[in-house]
Structures are given as structure tokens and as C-alpha cells.
Amino acid sequence: MPSVLPDGEPVPDDGALPGHALAGAAGRPLGFYLHVPYCATRCGYCDFNTYTASELRGSGGVLASRDNYADTLAQEIRLARKALGDDPRPVETVFVGGGTPTLLAAADLTRVLGVIRAEFGLAPDAEVTTEANPETVDPRYLADLRAGGFNRVSFGMQSARPHVLRVLDRTHTPGRPQACVAEAHAAGFEHVNLDLIYGTPGESDDDWRASLEAAVGAGPDHVSAYALIVEEGTQLARRVRRGEIPPTDDDVHADRYLLAEQALTAAGYGWYEVSNWATAPAARCRHNELYWRGADWWGAGPGAHSHVGGVRWWNVKHPGAYAQALAESRSPGAGRELLTDEDRRVERVLLELRLSDGLPLDLLRPPGARAAARAAADGLLDPAAHAAGRAVLTLRGRLLADAVVRDLVD
Structure with a gap:
């Protein structure tokens, strides 16, 4: 995979934290990030720690299978409970990201949430989010997630224009993300986000305006808009290097950002972070705010990063190695650093x-x-x-x- 884990000191086999890490913990929010590393296909711009079935075949055996992945995540959550000791804090936010979390059965996602609830407890107003590929959910799936305790969902829309989606290697049908917003509302989700990407080679100002209009028209209470970054090691970077498509342009990014600010502000969204807009403070992504404000979170899953009280650590990247460590009752941590x-x-x-x-x-x-x-x-x-x-x-x-x-x- 193109992304590289940093160096660091070893993580103890039991995942134990230094004594100072929990000092003053009662005054800090605690969240969980759950990484689901599976994707049906690889998007050309993505350098996240994700794997398709063909990439895993023969490299991790049954341990890397998504069929038993919920059980593997549950093992790390129980390890987290032991490592955090008698920390009394309930979990305030849970965010399931990927990859494509919704390649797992809804029952698997809600079962993992149940393990967090059983081990730590959830705050009464806990925010529980999953990312979702529009083509992997339907009304029944969303209803099952909502019944299982999820109350926020984030759909990857990226663009409303088919030719832009093709450059990004996105496989969903134009219009499907907007339909998903309606289905999520019908299922009882309080909060829904649409993710957009601007500055894709071949995208015009009119294409971007159309994407913004489509996103706003769908009625989510949150929109994220990110400039396309061409990461080294991705298929998109190779295409740019071969001259098949032009590189991204900073001036174009600036113009598209201004269009986003204008359109979203006019529609009643307010920016609260450079790339994020919400219709009201209650619609903001509290889990991301936890990151931005340096609170505590445990990241479970291959390649996931965690932070508690000035201690940051990261897990081994490969799903097979991750599952093997937990099967042997060892922390899957690959390294950690103590922040000054x-x-x-x-x-x-x-x-x-x-x-x-x-x-x-x-x-x-x-x-x-x-x-x-x-x-x-x-x-x-x-x-x-x-x-x-x-x-x-x-x-x-x-x-x-x-x-x-x-x-x-x-």
C-alpha cells in the first residue's frame, strides 16, 4: 500500500498506557474510530489503508476475511477496555470509516457498536456515524443501522457529473447519493453528510456548481468539500505522470472553494472547519471536532491511529497481521510516540x-x-x-x- 506508517517506540503487548496518559481524562471526551479496510474496487485517487478481495487473496488467509471482521474488532475493543483500566468515561462519539464500512452486514456494524456499549457505555447523546458507499446500502440496510443505534451517516458523493466520477474511478450511479439522503431520513437518521471533491482534472466550474446544487438539493444537514490531492503511489498519480490527465491546479482549487462557500452559505450552511459546513451547531461532526481539539480516541482496525492523553499509537497495516496479533492476545500496535x-x-x-x-x-x-x-x-x-x-x-x-x-x- 502507498501510505507508510511512522517510526516509533514499541507498543506493549497488552497495550498498556503510561500512567500519565489518563491524568485529567475525566475532563476530555472519549471517542472510538473503527476502521473497515475493505473495498469492492480501488478508487484511483485513494491512498487510504484499504484492500480489495484480490489484494487480500492468499496474503492473509481466513484471518483477513471480512466475514469475521466484526469479531476481530470486538477483540481490540476489549483490549482497549483493559488498557484504559477503570477509566469511567462513556464513549461520546463512534465513527466507522474505511474503506467501505457498508460492505459489512448491518448486523456486524451494530454488533460491534454493542461491544463498545457493553464495555464502556455510550453517553446519552452519543454521536454514532458510519461512512457509506451509496451503492452498498438500501432502505432496509439503513433502517437496520438506525435500529441498531447509528444516528449519523456520511455518503461519498464526490461529484454529480459522470465524467468526473470516471476520472476518480468512482463506481456509483449519479443521483444515487441524493436518493440515499432521502432513504436515510426515512429510516430516522437525524444527521446526514455528503462528501464532495473539487478540482478533478476535466471538471469545469459548471460541473462543480451542478454538484453543489445536487448536494444541497438532497437536503443533508452537513456537507464536506475537499480539494483533490494527487497522492504518490495512486493510480491517479500514475495517470498524471504519464500525461493522460492534467495535474491539479491550486488556482482552480481556490476558485472552486469560493464557489462552494457561496453556494453553501446561500443555502443556509455555515462553515465550522475549513472543509466542512453544517446547517446548525448540532449538525456538526462531533467526532471530527474531537480530533481537531486534541481529545482522546481509540482507533481500532488495521492502520488505525489512536490518541490518549498525549500518547499516540498506530496499528499494523495489513488485516491479516492485525487479526493475527489479536488472535494471539497481543496488541496490534505497530509503534507509538509520547508527545511533548x-x-x-x-x-x-x-x-x-x-x-x-x-x-x-x-x-x-x-x-x-x-x-x-x-x-x-x-x-x-x-x-x-x-x-x-x-x-x-x-x-x-x-x-x-x-x-x-x-x-x-x-
């Missing part, structure tokens, strides 16, 4: 600046504070927020967010 106070400060700057309420200026060191003052004078940060002690991106600042944050972390 400075590491955590830098991460707060990197992530919180992307949020609509920004970050407190007292997080910045003197060079970063001076950079923030310049950015406010240049219209990249809100001057009123700056005067009140916060760094908050303007619309122009959102377009240049990576450059702004590089200056502020100094």
Missing part, C-alpha cells in the same frame, strides 16, 4: 486554526504572535477577533490556511 508539551502546542495551532472559532493567541510563541498580527493586517485573520485575543481565519485566510499556519507555529 511543545508537540501538543504545535498540533493545537495546526488544527484549531482551521476551526471557525480559531485559537487563542496565547498559544503562540513571540514569532508566531508577530506573524498573527501581520496576518490580521493583511486580511488573512479577522482583525476584530485578533483584538479580542483569538486567531480566526477570514475567507481569504481559509484559501491560504496552510501558509498562515506555517507562520503561526514558529
